[in-house]
Amino acid sequence: MSSRRFSNLLIGRTALRIQMLGGLSLISGLALICALSATAQYPGQLSKTDKDKPELRSIAVLEWTGDPGKPKASRLVPVTVLDGGELQDGAIYMARPQPLALAGEVEYELEKDGKPVGLFDIKNAGQEQGSWVGYGSWKSMPKPKPAPPPRLEKVDDDFQSDVPVLHRKHHAGDAPAGGSGNGDSSSTADAPAADPDRPTLHKAGGASDSSNTTGTASTPSTDPDQPTLHRHTDSSSSGTGSTSASSDDPDRPVLKKTKKQPEDVGHVESLPDVTDPDRPRLKRGKSDDYVLNVVPSLLGLPPDMQQAVAVSDAQNRPEHPWDYTWSNPDDEAKMKSALEDIARNALGLNPPPPAPKKTATRTATRKTTKPAPPPPPPAPLQGEQFRVFELSYGSGATLVLQAHTAGPLSQEKFVTLVAQPDLYGNVLVLLKSVTDGAHLDDTPRMRLVDAVDAMADNRGELLFELRGATQRQFALYRVLRGQAEKLFVTGGGEFGVETSN
Numbered sequence: 001m002s003s004r005r006f007s008n009l010l011i012g013r014t015a016l017r018i019q020m021l022g023g024l025s026l027i028s029g030l031a032l033i034c035a036l037s038a039t040a041q042y043p044g045q046l047s048k049t050d051k052d053k054p055e056l057r058s059i060a061v062l063e064w065t066g067d068p069g070k071p072k073a074s075r076l077v078p079v080t081v082l083d084g085g086e087l088q089d090g091a092i093y094m095a096r097p098q099p100l101a102l103a104g105e106v107e108y109e110l111e112k113d114g115k116p117v118g119l120f121d122i123k124n125a126g127q128e129q130g131s132w133v134g135y136g137s138w139k140s141m142p143k144p145k146p147a148p149p150p151r152l153e154k155v156d157d158d159f160q161s162d163v164p165v166l167h168r169k170h171h172a173g174d175a176p177a178g179g180s181g182n183g184d185s186s187s188t189a190d191a192p193a194a195d196p197d198r199p200t201l202h203k204a205g206g207a208s209d210s211s212n213t214t215g216t217a218s219t220p221s222t223d224p225d226q227p228t229l230h231r232h233t234d235s236s237s238s239g240t241g242s243t244s245a246s247s248d249d250p251d252r253p254v255l256k257k258t259k260k261q262p263e264d265v266g267h268v269e270s271l272p273d274v275t276d277p278d279r280p281r282l283k284r285g286k287s288d289d290y291v292l293n294v295v296p297s298l299l300g301l302p303p304d305m306q307q308a309v310a311v312s313d314a315q316n317r318p319e320h321p322w323d324y325t326w327s328n329p330d331d332e333a334k335m336k337s338a339l340e341d342i343a344r345n346a347l348g349l350n351p352p353p354p355a356p357k358k359t360a361t362r363t364a365t366r367k368t369t370k371p372a373p374p375p376p377p378p379a380p381l382q383g384e385q386f387r388v389f390e391l392s393y394g395s396g397a398t399l400v401l402q403a404h405t406a407g408p409l410s411q412e413k414f415v416t417l418v419a420q421p422d423l424y425g426n427v428l429v430l431l432k433s434v435t436d437g438a439h440l441d442d443t444p445r446m447r448l449v450d451a452v453d454a455m456a457d458n459r460g461e462l463l464f465e466l467r468g469a470t471q472r473q474f475a476l477y478r479v480l481r482g483q484a485e486k487l488f489v490t491g492g493g494e495f496g497v498e499t500s501n
Contacts, residue, residue, distance in 0.1 A: 057082040058090060058101045058312040059156065059454050060134075060475065061284060061463070062110055062120055063298060063305050067250075069118060073297035076120060076134040076310060078102060079463070079474045080488055082456060087476075087488045092133050098125040101312070101319050102134040108310035114322040114460070116141055120310055126296055135296055215279050309450045309463060322451040322460050324390040324397045331425070336386050338427040339401045339417055340378070344417045346434045347405050349379035382406045389451050391460040391479055397421060398447050400462065409437040416446040418462070418477070431477070431484040440469040450475075454488070461487055 059079045066072035078090030078101035094100040102125035110118040119139040125132055262448050298305075324333045344350040380405035389398045402416040418431035435443040444466040451460040462477045466489070476487040 002464070004314065005244045048400075055083075055314055056100075057314075057454075057456050058106075058108070059452055059463070060090060060101060060312070061310045061449055061465070062108070062138075062310045062312040064138075064308075065298065065302055065304050065306070068306070068308075069140060071138060074120075074135070074138060075128075075296070075298045076102070076108065076122065076136065077474070078156055079313055079490055080131065080454060080476070082454065085455075087454065089490055091490060095132070098315070098430075099132055106134075106312055108312045110138075111134070111309045111311060111452065112450065114453075116319065117308070128296070128299065129412070133296075148201065180439060307449050307465070309452045311452065313456070317456075320453060320458060320460070322389045322391065324388040326388075326397070331421075334425075335397075335399055335421060335427055336401070337418075339399060339419060340381060340384075340403075342429065342432075343401060343403050343415045343417060345383060346417075346432065347381075347403070349405065349414045385448065387448065389460065389462070391451060391462075392458070399427070399461075402446065402448060412437045414445045416448070416464075418479065420479070428482065430482065431480065437469075441471070444468040444472070452476075 012161060016232055040117050061077045061079060062074060062076060064071035064074035078093075078099055079091045081088045081090045081101055083093070090101040091099055102122055104124065106122045108120045108122070109116050109119055118141060121136045121139065122134045123136040125134045127133070238460065262429045341350070382405060384400070384401070384403040386401045389400070390396070392397055397420065399419045399421075400417070401419075402414070404412050404414045406412075413434065413436045416431075416433040417429055419427050419429045422428040433443070433446045435445055445468075447465040449463040449465055452463050453459060454463075459478075462479065462484075464475050466473045466475055471491075473489055473491045475489040477484050478487045479485075
């Protein structure tokens with residue numbers, strides 16, 4: 001049904017209802033009909049665009065080997081792109097053929113706990129095992145510009161200021177500043193007494209130069225050691241006036257005007273009759289469209305590979321550190337010890353304690369019981385990593401612990417815990433992932449990368465790498481109201497199941 005027919009239908013129904021209701025006046029009915037006609041023409045409400053809403057924000061992971069800042073090999077893996085408040089897969093978003101997150105000259109800011117540690121510029125992109133990755137160069141953060149010197153305010157002589165000003169005191173015997181009160185021309189020189197060692201500039205010449213007007217302050221050159229400036233005269237310059245004074249020096253460099261080079265006419269300009277802006281143009285010179293500026297050097301998943309969060313945003317945002325500061329340092333050790341005990345139970349490293357055996361010895365008077373032996377030390381956790389975040393201001397502590405057992409990969413067990421302190425100071429586990437080396441494709445290993453503000457709402461999310469035996473993905477988790485909710489996962493799907501407690 002078209003909009004015009006929809007408008008006529010509304011007007012007909014309204015007129016019929018006006019005839020049935022006798023309490024309505026004709027004027028109010030006409031006003032209602034006009035209002036309905038206007039709403040039929042504009043059925044929707046135009047909403048204003050939010051200026052604070054980010055346009056595009058890309059989140060990626062930089063992987064490298066070697067030292068930070070000067071890696072031996074590096075690559076950038078796109079994770080997600082925030083477009084219009086929705087998270088898109090960064091590996092396939094606007095791929096033509098490479099995705100928008102890996103377009104040339106895109107700059108990412110590398111972060112560690114929310115603090116910038118460097119910049120990474122994309123030079124070219126390629127595919128590794130069917131996934132797009134970017135290659136570029138790691139640059140250091142630019143140094144802040146020094147503060148400009150304070151500007152000196154212009155002093156206005158007519159301005160009456162309350163600041164005290166020091167003046168020289170005038171005595172009765174001092175000559176007036178004008179120097180023309182008594183008619184003597186010699187009083188015009190109000191300078192202090194002449195210094196005999198001070199050089200005096202005067203024109204050298206005959207006796208006519210030494211005779212000056214009576215009453216003027218002139219000093220004759222009687223000291224033979226006194227420096228005197230003379231005008232340089234060249235005999236060759238008389239009569240011509242155009243010969244240079246230094247023309248006798250054969251080694252003096254001479255500037256000569258170079259001839260103008262002919263303009264290169266081999267460049268092919270765009271044709272005026274062609275209206276297609278995407279039409280290729282032929283240009284003279286060497287093409288570099290398909291030349292790899294940075295050769296891929298990081299392949300696979302080496303054991304010494306390091307990871308860092310990379311953020312590219314069109315807007316400059318203030319730093320938001322994710323580190324949590326404990327009010328009592330003992331609380332951190334207590335929470336860590338509790339999480340380690342939960343991790344050992346999940347990995348099977350804490351066998352059930354044996355029942356204590358009571359050994360009684362009969363004596364004539366009483367029975368004695370031997371004390372139980374001390375418990376064995378806790379089993380060590382391999383590759384343990386413990387971090388505490390404050391994902392939003394005033395949200396409290398969010399704890400993440402990951403560890404694994406020793407042995408070959410097929411027999412290793414992995415655990416990752418996300419927890420928060422409860423109201424009574426105990427550990428509340430929000431997310432627990434346990435897997436082993438033989439079932440990584442079914443339940444991947446969760447490896448924490450860092451916290452990052454993916455939604456540009458000043459709240460941090462936990463970025464994990466879901467690493468399986470033959471594939472891997474990246475996932476974002478939001479911790480809010482005592483729950484750890486999966487916000488986004490790359491790859492168009494997910495594999496593996498995580499338990500909530």
